[in-house]
Amino acid sequence: MPTLTKLYTMEEASQHNTSDDCWVVVDGKVYDVTTYLDEHPGGDDVLLGAAGQDATEEFEDAGHSKTARELMEQFFIGELDETPPPIPELEIVSKKQEFKNFPQKVLNLSKQYWVVPVAAVGLSLAVGFLYLRRKK
Structure with missing residues (x-):
């Protein structure tokens, strides 16, 4: 052998x-x-x-x-070892494909990070409530 x-x-x-x-x-x-x-x-x-x-x-x-x-x-x-290293394949992405799933991506992000907008709205309501209460 x-x-x-x-x-x-x-x-x-x-x-x-x-x-x-x-x-x-x-x-x-x-x-x-x-x-x-x-x-x-x-x-x-x-x-x-x-x-x-x-x-x-x-x-x-x-x-x-x-x-x-x-x-x-x-x-x-x-x-x-004199074999040339492999050439990496390029991924071609068209602009149409990039924006095709944009609404779905935004929806997925909003589902994942819902706490941020809810906290912003809650904080706004609290500040508004305190402001109106102080005005009286």
């Missing part, structure tokens, strides 16, 4: 960019090189400079040997 390869997004890989957690991406493959930092012949600063990034160009420019490429495989943790 073939083993399944874990897929990582570039966003996930970019979060691993410290000396305590160092990932690099080369040729669409993701490598956790945290334990290799001290052993890297070019120094840990080279790997840390590429941490959390696609380092394919830098890797190729350095002219790594076949042995280095074979050594790299022990740090392989998965592949880069």
